[in-house]
Amino acid sequence: MKKSYIAIATTLVSMMLVISACGSNNNGGTNANQGTDATKEPAATAEATQAPKDVTLSLRHTQIKETSKTRLAILEDVVKQTQDANPGLTFKLEGIDEIVNRDQKLKAEMTAGNPPDIFEVFGGADLNLYVKAGRMLDLTPIIEELGIKDKFASLDEFTIDGKVYGLPFGGYSEAIFYNKKIFTELNLKTPTTWEELLTVADAIKAAGYTPFGLAAKDGWVNGMMWNTVMERNVGIDAINKLVTGEAKWTDENFVKGFASYAEIVNKDYFTKGALGLAYADQGAQLLSGKAAMVFTGTWDANRFSGEEAGDLKGQIGYFPFPSITGGAGDQTSINASYSNGFGFSANLDADKIEAVKKFIANFYTEEVQKRTLVEDKLLPSMKLSDLSGVDPLTTEILTVMANASSSWKAYDAIVQPAVGAEVNVGLQELIGKVSTPEKVAAKIQAAQEKANAAQ
Numbered sequence: 001m002k003k004s005y006i007a008i009a010t011t012l013v014s015m016m017l018v019i020s021a022c023g024s025n026n027n028g029g030t031n032a033n034q035g036t037d038a039t040k041e042p043a044a045t046a047e048a049t050q051a052p053k054d055v056t057l058s059l060r061h062t063q064i065k066e067t068s069k070t071r072l073a074i075l076e077d078v079v080k081q082t083q084d085a086n087p088g089l090t091f092k093l094e095g096i097d098e099i100v101n102r103d104q105k106l107k108a109e110m111t112a113g114n115p116p117d118i119f120e121v122f123g124g125a126d127l128n129l130y131v132k133a134g135r136m137l138d139l140t141p142i143i144e145e146l147g148i149k150d151k152f153a154s155l156d157e158f159t160i161d162g163k164v165y166g167l168p169f170g171g172y173s174e175a176i177f178y179n180k181k182i183f184t185e186l187n188l189k190t191p192t193t194w195e196e197l198l199t200v201a202d203a204i205k206a207a208g209y210t211p212f213g214l215a216a217k218d219g220w221v222n223g224m225m226w227n228t229v230m231e232r233n234v235g236i237d238a239i240n241k242l243v244t245g246e247a248k249w250t251d252e253n254f255v256k257g258f259a260s261y262a263e264i265v266n267k268d269y270f271t272k273g274a275l276g277l278a279y280a281d282q283g284a285q286l287l288s289g290k291a292a293m294v295f296t297g298t299w300d301a302n303r304f305s306g307e308e309a310g311d312l313k314g315q316i317g318y319f320p321f322p323s324i325t326g327g328a329g330d331q332t333s334i335n336a337s338y339s340n341g342f343g344f345s346a347n348l349d350a351d352k353i354e355a356v357k358k359f360i361a362n363f364y365t366e367e368v369q370k371r372t373l374v375e376d377k378l379l380p381s382m383k384l385s386d387l388s389g390v391d392p393l394t395t396e397i398l399t400v401m402a403n404a405s406s407s408w409k410a411y412d413a414i415v416q417p418a419v420g421a422e423v424n425v426g427l428q429e430l431i432g433k434v435s436t437p438e439k440v441a442a443k444i445q446a447a448q449e450k451a452n453a454a455q
Helices: 004-016 066-085 098-112 125-132 140-146 180-185 194-206 219-234 236-244 252-266 280-287 298-305 307-312 350-363 366-376 392-403 417-431 437-453
Strands: 029-031 036-038 055-061 089-095 118-122 172-179 210-212 291-297 316-319 334-337 340-344
Touching (some): 055 350, 066 089, 066 298, 066 350, 066 366, 089 350, 098 118, 098 125, 098 417, 118 125, 125 417, 172 392, 194 210, 194 252, 219 236, 219 252, 219 291, 219 334, 219 417, 252 417, 252 437, 280 291, 280 298, 280 307, 291 298, 298 307, 298 316, 298 392, 316 392, 334 392, 417 437
Parallel strands (some): 055 089, 055 118
Antiparallel strands (some): 118 340, 172 291, 172 316
C-alpha cells in the first residue's frame, strides 16, 4: 500500500503546475448614592492585571553546520516572534552536533531523566525508547487544541499507541544525486536496473571519475545506499520482522543484500580512502566534479542547488535507485519519511506547557513550512497550498517521490539503536574489505537477538 508521503508528493507536483479577538468584561451600573447613572471603568480581570510569568525554555537544535544556516535562521525568527509576542518568555538555544546529540548526550539525559525542554529527536526506534521510559510529553491534546493534528503529511514515526510524542519539522527522501554534465559528456542515461547501474559505473570509472562519492567515517552515511539495496533484496516487511524474530539477518535474502553492497565496494566504485573522510566531504566530491554520483538524502539539496554548486548550479539531478532483478522488495519504492522533529520533555510544568503551545503554534505553520521548502529545500512535513518559487532540483525530487510505488522509513527507525550501531560497524568492515557478507550478517544477528531479548 502506498504510504501518505507518496500521495502528498503527488499532490505537491501537480500543484506546481498551477500555481482573538478578546471579549471585555463591562460592569456598568447605577450609583445609588448619587441617584443618577454613573458609568464605571471596566473591571480588570485577574488575567489582565496579573503580570506575565517569567518562563525560560531550553531548546536544543543541531543546525550548527555551514549548510544549516538557513534552517537555523528560520528557527531563530520563530523564537524571536514567540518571545516578542509573549513578555516574560525566554528561549535559551543550544546548538550541538547531530550525532553527538543523538548517540551520546540525549541518550544520557534520557537515562538520567533531565532532557532539555525542547529538543531535536528522531522518530521511530529512538522515540520508542524514550516514550517507554516516560520522558516524552504527550502532544496529542496540544495539537488537537491548536487544530493542527490533520495538517501534517504523516505523524507515523512520532505516534506510539495512538499518542503523538513529537512533531516532524520536515521530510526527506534518499536516492541518487548526479552530475548531469558528466552524464552528458559520457553519453550516459540514468540507470533503471542493477545491471545498467553497473554498466554506467564502469563507464564513469573508465573515464577517470569516481562513480559514487562516499565519506564513510560516520557509520550512518554508509547505511543510506545499503538500506535501499537491502530493501530491494528483502522487502521492508522482512526488515520489520527482524525485531520480532520472524526474520533473521542471516536469512538468504539478507545475505544477498550485503553481497550486493559488497559488489559495489569490490568494484571500487566508491571514493578511495572513504573511511577516513567526514560526511561534508561526500557532497564536496560531487560538487567538485570528482564524483559523478552521490547517494544521499534530500537534506543536501540546498547545498547542491545553492552558491556552493558554482558552475554545477542547475546541473545536479536526482533519480531513484535502480531495481535489482530477482529481489523480494518493492523495486520502484523509495526511502522517504518524516523522521526529524522536535520532542518535548515530560518534566514540563503547566506554565512551560503553555509556553510550548505558543512555540508550536508559531513554528508549525504553512508560512514557516513554505520558507523551509523554498529557502532551505527541506521537504515540508505539513500540507501546503502554495508551491510557488520551488527550484528545479526540488521539482525533480518531488517528481521522483510522486512516481515511487511506495515509501518506507529507514532501517534505524525500525531496529533497535544497538542493532543499528552494529550495522554501521559491519558496513565499514565491508568497505574496508576486512570482512564478508556472511560474517557481517552473523554479527548483526547476534546483536539483534540480544536486543530482542531485552524488549
